[in-house]
Amino acid sequence: GQQLNQSPQSMFIQEGEDVSMNCTSSSIFNTWLWYKQDPGEGPVLLIALYKAGELTSNGRLTAQFGITRKDSFLNISASIPSDVGIYFCAGRSSGGSNYKLTFGKGTLLTVNP
Amino acid sequence: DVKVTQSSRYLVKRTGEKVFLECVQDMDHENMFWYRQDPGLGLRLIYFSYDVKMKEKGDIPEGYSVSREKKERFSLILESASTNQTSMYLCASNTGGGNQPQHFGDGTRLSIL
Numbered sequence: 001g002q003q004l005n006q007s008p009q010s011m012f013i014q015e016g017e018d019v020s021m022n023c024t025s026s027s028i029f030n031t032w033l034w035y036k037q038d039p040g041e042g043p044v045l046l047i048a049l050y051k052a053g054e055l056t057s058n059g060r061l062t063a064q065f066g067i068t069r070k071d072s073f074l075n076i077s078a079s080i081p082s083d084v085g086i087y088f089c090a091g092r093s094s095g096g097s098n099y100k101l102t103f104g105k106g107t108l109l110t111v112n113p
Numbered sequence: 114d115v116k117v118t119q120s121s122r123y124l125v126k127r128t129g130e131k132v133f134l135e136c137v138q139d140m141d142h143e144n145m146f147w148y149r150q151d152p153g154l155g156l157r158l159i160y161f162s163y164d165v166k167m168k169e170k171g172d173i174p175e176g177y178s179v180s181r182e183k184k185e186r187f188s189l190i191l192e193s194a195s196t197n198q199t200s201m202y203l204c205a206s207n208t209g210g211g212n213q214p215q216h217f218g219d220g221t222r223l224s225i226l
Contacts, residue, residue: 035217042203088156099146100158
């Protein structure tokens, strides 16, 4: 089945630093989504991307849909302690079911105050 | 805001029991999904439904069944619970042909003893 490679698996940073994480796929995707999951909670949608090259911001978060349609990245600027959590990418492949998402395995972010 | 509500946050059951996990969404979404989330494996789709009384198998349907009698409610059933079904279960919903982002509930952490 489809696979998404998300990296890094984990990050330990100091408060105020910028963060970057990415997802790559072996096949073309027509939708990229980024979610954040706090401990004991469900994933919450951060940003949705629908077009190759699209760059979208949500506060300190910026995500881009790669030109090749096989990758996406998420940047967090000036991190704060409440950014701690697991960040997931998810995508919908162009040749797959309209309903099914493929998920990355997540990036665990720790922010030291 | 979309609200996806899972009936229990924590549940402990015994091997062999029949277990029901309930999910309700309040946004009149056509599509509903059940995932399980395990460390190192990410989110895996168990079943989904794109209409009342309609269901389709996801990637790991074995040992599970689902019921969608009303549009707002999607139930996951463990016919005879086993210890390897101990996991975090997440319900999600979205609208339209599936291109819209999925919105998640807070999850049910199920332990099978």
